[in-house]
Amino acid sequence: VExxxxxxxxxPGLGIDVLDQTRLPQAEVRLRLTTVxxxxxxxxxxxxxxxxxxxxxxxxxxxxAATELGSAERVLRDAAARISATRPTAVDLGKVTTxxxxxxxxxxxxxxxxxxxxxxxxxxxxxxxxxxxxxSAFGAPLIGAGAAVLTHCNxxxxxxxxxxxxxxxxxxxxxxxxxxxCYATETRPLLQGARLTMWELAxxxxxxxxxxxxxxxxxxxxxxVDAVIVGADRIAANGDTANKVGTYGLALAAAxxxxxFYIAAPLTTFDPATRHGAAIPIEFRAASEVGGFxxxxxxxxxxxxxNPAFDVTPTDLITAFITERGILRPPFSAAIARxxxxxxxxxxxxxxxxx
Amino acid sequence: VExxxxxxxxxPGLGIDVLDQTRLPQAEVRLRLTTVxxxxxxxxxxxxxxxxxxxxxxxxxxxxAATELGSAERVLRDAAARISATRPTAVDLGKVTTxxxxxxxxxxxxxxxxxxxxxxxxxxxxxxxxxxxxxSAFGAPLIGAGAAVLTHCNxxxxxxxxxxxxxxxxxxxxxxxxxxxCYATETRPLLQGARLTMWELAxxxxxxxxxxxxxxxxxxxxxxVDAVIVGADRIAANGDTANKVGTYGLALAAAxxxxxFYIAAPLTTFDPATRHGAAIPIEFRAASEVGGFxxxxxxxxxxxxxNPAFDVTPTDLITAFITERGILRPPFSAAIARxxxxxxxxxxxxxxxxx
Numbered sequence: 021v022e023x024x025x026x027x028x029x030x031x032p033g034l035g036i037d038v039l040d041q042t043r044l045p046q047a048e049v050r051l052r053l054t055t056v057x058x059x060x061x062x063x064x065x066x067x068x069x070x071x072x073x074x075x076x077x078x079x080x081x082x083x084x085a086a087t088e089l090g091s092a093e094r095v096l097r098d099a100a101a102r103i104s105a106t107r108p109t110a111v112d113l114g115k116v117t118t119x120x121x122x123x124x125x126x127x128x129x130x131x132x133x134x135x136x137x138x139x140x141x142x143x144x145x146x147x148x149x150x151x152x153x154x155x156s157a158f159g160a161p162l163i164g165a166g167a168a169v170l171t172h173c174n175x176x177x178x179x180x181x182x183x184x185x186x187x188x189x190x191x192x193x194x195x196x197x198x199x200x201x202c203y204a205t206e207t208r209p210l211l212q213g214a215r216l217t218m219w220e221l222a223x224x225x226x227x228x229x230x231x232x233x234x235x236x237x238x239x240x241x242x243x244x245v246d247a248v249i250v251g252a253d254r255i256a257a258n259g260d261t262a263n264k265v266g267t268y269g270l271a272l273a274a275a276x277x278x279x280x281f282y283i284a285a286p287l288t289t290f291d292p293a294t295r296h297g298a299a300i301p302i303e304f305r306a307a308s309e310v311g312g313f314x315x316x317x318x319x320x321x322x323x324x325x326x327n328p329a330f331d332v333t334p335t336d337l338i339t340a341f342i343t344e345r346g347i348l349r350p351p352f353s354a355a356i357a358r359x360x361x362x363x364x365x366x367x368x369x370x371x372x373x374x375x
Numbered sequence: 376v377e378x379x380x381x382x383x384x385x386x387p388g389l390g391i392d393v394l395d396q397t398r399l400p401q402a403e404v405r406l407r408l409t410t411v412x413x414x415x416x417x418x419x420x421x422x423x424x425x426x427x428x429x430x431x432x433x434x435x436x437x438x439x440a441a442t443e444l445g446s447a448e449r450v451l452r453d454a455a456a457r458i459s460a461t462r463p464t465a466v467d468l469g470k471v472t473t474x475x476x477x478x479x480x481x482x483x484x485x486x487x488x489x490x491x492x493x494x495x496x497x498x499x500x501x502x503x504x505x506x507x508x509x510x511s512a513f514g515a516p517l518i519g520a521g522a523a524v525l526t527h528c529n530x531x532x533x534x535x536x537x538x539x540x541x542x543x544x545x546x547x548x549x550x551x552x553x554x555x556x557c558y559a560t561e562t563r564p565l566l567q568g569a570r571l572t573m574w575e576l577a578x579x580x581x582x583x584x585x586x587x588x589x590x591x592x593x594x595x596x597x598x599x600v601d602a603v604i605v606g607a608d609r610i611a612a613n614g615d616t617a618n619k620v621g622t623y624g625l626a627l628a629a630a631x632x633x634x635x636f637y638i639a640a641p642l643t644t645f646d647p648a649t650r651h652g653a654a655i656p657i658e659f660r661a662a663s664e665v666g667g668f669x670x671x672x673x674x675x676x677x678x679x680x681x682n683p684a685f686d687v688t689p690t691d692l693i694t695a696f697i698t699e700r701g702i703l704r705p706p707f708s709a710a711i712a713r714x715x716x717x718x719x720x721x722x723x724x725x726x727x728x729x730x
Contacts, residue, residue: 045675203681206665206673208563208587214666214673222675230666230674231681232563233588234621238657238686241623266589268596272627302593310561311569311585316671318561318569319585320400320577326558326586331593 023149023177024184024191025220027068028076030145032138033087036080040067041178045219056085056099063106063113070179071253072148072286075116077181078103079144082120083137091133096124112288116144145181151286151344152182159189159249159284159342160196167193167246168201170239173264174216175251175284186249186284187220189342194226201227203245207266208233209309209327233266237273248274249342252285259335259352260297261285265328271337283333284342287363290356297332305329378504378532379546380575382423383431385500387493388442391435395422396533400574411440411454418461418468425534426608427503427641430471432536433458434499437475438492446488451479467643471499500536506641506699507537514544514604514639514697515551522548522601523556525594528619529571530606530639541604541639542575544697549581556582558600562621563588564664564682588621592628603629604697607640614690614707615652616640620683626692638688639697642718645711652687660684 022029029037035054042065043049051067053059059081062068068077085099100121104114123140127133163169169190176187184191193199202221207213214230221228231239239245248270254262261267261283274281294300305327311319341348341356345363348355377384384392390409397420398404406422408414414436417423423432440454455476459469478495482488518524524545531542539546548554557576562568569585576583586594594600603625609617616622616638629636649655660682666674696703696711700718703710 045673205589206563208561208589211673218666218674218678222678227679229679229681232620232665234560234563234619234624235681235683235686237624237627238620238683239681241686264589265587265593269589269592269624269628272592272631273624276627310587311573313668313673314671316669318400318566318668319573323573323577324582324584326584326590326594328590328593331590331596 023182025177025223027073027178028080028145028181030080030138030142032083032135032142035084036077038062038068038077039178041069041216042067044215053081054084055088056081056102059084060102060106063103070174070181071112072180072182073178074107075112076141076145076148078113078117079120080141082117082124083134083141086124086134086137091124091129093125093129096121148180149182152180152184152188154344155185155284155286155342156183156188156192158344158346159282160192160198162247162280162282162340162342162347163189163193163199164246165198166200167198168203168244169199170203170205170236170245170248170270171217172205172213172250172267172270173207174212174220176217176220178216178220179251185251185286187217189249189284190226191224194224199226201229203229203231203239205231205233205236205266207264209313211313212264236270240273240277240279243277245279247280247282249282249284252283252289253330254294254300255283255285255290255341255356256294256296256300257292257353257356258296259338259341259356260300261333261335261338262297262300262302262330263333265331268331268333271333275337280339281337282340282342283338287343287345287360290360292357292360297334300332302332303329378537380532380578382428382533383435383500383536385435385493385497387490387497390439391432393417393423393432394533396424396571397422399570408436409439410443411436411457414439415457415461418458425529425536426467427535427537428533429462430467431496431500431503433468433472434475435496437472437479438489438496441479441489441492446479446484448480448484451476503535504537507535507539507543509699510540510639510641510697511538511543511547513699513701514637515547515553517602517635517637517695517697517702518544518548518554519601520553521555522553523558523599524554525558525560525591525600525603525625526572527560527568527605527621527625528562529567529575531572531575533571533575534606540606540641542572544604544639545581546579549579554581556584558584558586558594560586560588560591560621562619564668566668567619591625595628595632595634598632600634602635602637604637604639607638607644608685609649609655610638610640610645610696610711611649611651611655612647612708612711613651614693614696614711615655616688616690616693617652617655617657617685618688620686623686623688626688630692635694636692637695637697638693642698642700642715645715647712647715652689655687657687658684
């Protein structure tokens with residue numbers, strides 16, 4: 021089973037084949053990564069991006085390291101540290117790379133350890149696809165027959181390496197012949213909607229309409245949209261949700277007009293240690309991203325900017341969470357705690373069966 | 376008295392001197408318009424833009440016509456029709472040009488009629504400046520000491536030819552040493568905030584911060600902004616307000632966080648014949664404006680777009696209207712009707728004194 025747009029392919033013993041996302045949508049350029057150096061360059065330059073996809077790339081790059089540099093523990097530890105440091109704010113990258121290192125060190129040094137790393141990378145990719153598919157299958161029935169939905173940023177196969185989260189739900193509802201159109205915001209400042217989501221929707225044959233972020237409230241007010249579905253970067257214990265900046269504004273407009281507002285996110289995105297949205301740290305990004313794009317500048321030089329990467333949507337504006345274990349409805353604190361506890365029990369049982 | 380940024384200067388008997396707004400902020404290029412042909416090209420190419428400024432340009436271009444082509448009634452009627460047709464949706468352009476024609480035809484053909492047209496153009500510009508100044512003086516006290524405000528699009532001297540509406544209030548509050556910072560949205564798709572408002576604020580020495588439209592709700596939620604002030608394109612009898620797309624989203628966020636939301640607009644913007652927002656016709660613009668800018672494309676070719684130029688903010692989200700006759704507070708239907716009636720009485724009295 022392969023992702024609909026194959027942002028990554030694992031070539032065991034050879035390298036990693038990735039789609040260069042910085043060239044989309046103008047060109048579909050694939051790169052063969054066969055060195056740690058080259059893979060880290062691709063991560064740093066955002067040729068691969070999206071938290072779940074970065075996790076897969078991290079696991080695969082550690083396999084590349086073993087093939088390129090040998091499977092000695094010191095070599096792999098150095099490589100894992102280097103990979104994780106390439107984008108320190110991307111939690112999945114460090115977490116999945118560290119897991120890959122543990123898996124490798126349980127096997128004796130040599131060809132078996134290298135083979136284990138490649139098998140692990142393939143397994144990480146396969147699990148992502150399965151989790152996205154399960155989440156999408158739970159979410160698709162929320163989309164009514166003939167429905168149009170609005171989404172924000174890119175939550176597709178390009179971001180997860182699998183099938184997508186919010187865009188996975190949209191794909192599944194389209195495959196079920198219920199969804200008839202997807203509206204996508206441009207998503208300033210980095211334009212992931214205009215560049216990536218529109219490209220994925222076109223590839224999937226889904227009727228798509230692009231709008232400036234400014235037009236989202238007017239679109240929702242017009243009655244054209246039956247649901248808003250977005251992803252998440254971190255969900256607090258009470259359901260407050262950090263996601264790509266602009267999400268909160270969509271939630272306010274949806275609430276005003278009685279349009280359901282869904283968050284599609286895997287359980288790894290829930291953070292029970294964070295009690296509420298005010299405790300979620302928000303990354304601020306460079307002023308140069310605002311007032312221009314791709315080297316073109318629209319604004320007087322040296323202008324000050326306000327450029328948070330994320331905003332927080334309060335729990336009361338969210339209709340439901342779509343996860344790989346089903347749909348969570350209010351009251352969210354209880355639903356989240358119950359679901360995470362069930363997941364932990366199952367994970368413990370699976371671990372006991374393996375050992 | 377001259378506009379702070381002088382988007383237009385009337386040169387009686389010679390022509391019109393305008394700032395080419397399409398070259399901002401990279402270059403401050405002034406053009407001397409001495410033919411009807413040249414003036415219409417500048418209007419069509421958006422070198423001059425903003426409804427009130429277009430009215431002034433229309434009146435001045437009819438004076439250019441008399442100087443260039445002679446003041447015969449037929450010549451002026453043809454010129455007025457051509458000017459008005461250059462941007463048919465801009466109400467002020469046609470209205471003020473037609474008024475200029477009436478003024479001219481009350482004077483015998485010849486040098487006196489031509490001189491009358493130049494004097495009329497100067498008077499139109501002076502009246503705009505006075506109306507903007509009055510509106511700004513009423514609005515400035517609404518801004519508290521040390522306050523930061525958020526605005527949208529461009530409502531400055533560049534748009535009115537005078538002192539500005541919402542940006543006029545901001546200028547006046549800054550001159551009163553109360554306003555400390557102005558936040559400006561980029562205002563996709565045409566980026567009037569990034570290109571024009573940031574330029575005007577820098578020229579005025581006002582501390583300014585640019586944000587992506589997506590970040591406005593986060594900014595308002597952060598408690599940094601003490602008021603939102605925007606302009607208007609048409610205000611219905613009940614107070615529902617059409618303005619640059621994106622305004623409605625700002626109003627929803629302001630209401631959620633208890634931040635005052637002000638509309639600054641001259642009384643000519645109020646349309647008592649339109650009962651409510653649903654009756655306001657909304658202009659939709661070209662798909663090519665979305666997914667790119669200035670020849671650069673970010674989106675797959677041929678993408679469908681949703682691109683309304685305006686949205687409608689419902690009256691219940693508006694704290695007050697700032698006009699040249701003072702501040703209008705809820706209930707708005709009564710306040711608007713009372714203010715327009717008083718304006719009509721004064722206008723009738725002024726006309727009676729002249730005749």
